[in-house]
Amino acid sequence: MLISARQCRCCGATFAQLLSLSCDRPDLCPEDFVVQDNSAILAQTGDVLTDDFCRLGDLRFVRAVLAIPLADGDGQEFILGTWANLGAEDFDAYLDLLDMQETESLGSRPAWLANAIPPDSGTPIACMLHMRPEGQYPELQISEPNHALSTLQHAGAQLEELFELLHTYGHDLASLVYDS
Numbered sequence: 001m002l003i004s005a006r007q008c009r010c011c012g013a014t015f016a017q018l019l020s021l022s023c024d025r026p027d028l029c030p031e032d033f034v035v036q037d038n039s040a041i042l043a044q045t046g047d048v049l050t051d052d053f054c055r056l057g058d059l060r061f062v063r064a065v066l067a068i069p070l071a072d073g074d075g076q077e078f079i080l081g082t083w084a085n086l087g088a089e090d091f092d093a094y095l096d097l098l099d100m101q102e103t104e105s106l107g108s109r110p111a112w113l114a115n116a117i118p119p120d121s122g123t124p125i126a127c128m129l130h131m132r133p134e135g136q137y138p139e140l141q142i143s144e145p146n147h148a149l150s151t152l153q154h155a156g157a158q159l160e161e162l163f164e165l166l167h168t169y170g171h172d173l174a175s176l177v178y179d180s
Contacts, residue, residue, distance in 0.1 A: 029056060062091065064084040
């Protein structure tokens, strides 16, 4: 099931592997903001949204990933492309090291998950943002031990739990699997 091609009945997208979700912007960023090239974050002042960075007033965001291992999935992970809100100093340090692909030297930084997962789930979630090598997106680890996402990150998710999460975003892949 995880490697066979299938088509989502709601959006028509074809998936050859387990679908991962990606948020196109932090939840606080207005929908009418135009996504610009990454160079705009350094070239412009004020509010800016790029493919990988966002500046809104005093808030700073970077694109990140949140990995959820699959229970009994032989090391496979479900990847959520998210945004992390981090302090201005950490944001500036990240930008300074990005071109040299040395962001890993920043280690881990406190951050907040900037997207409600699942949608309408409430207040921002405290995280640690772990920098990764060679220009990879940093990875978020949920810091709140009693939060449902933290439980999924530590225990792994059953396929049904992932289908339920995908369904909240409008993807009905469970019916494709169980109807086949």
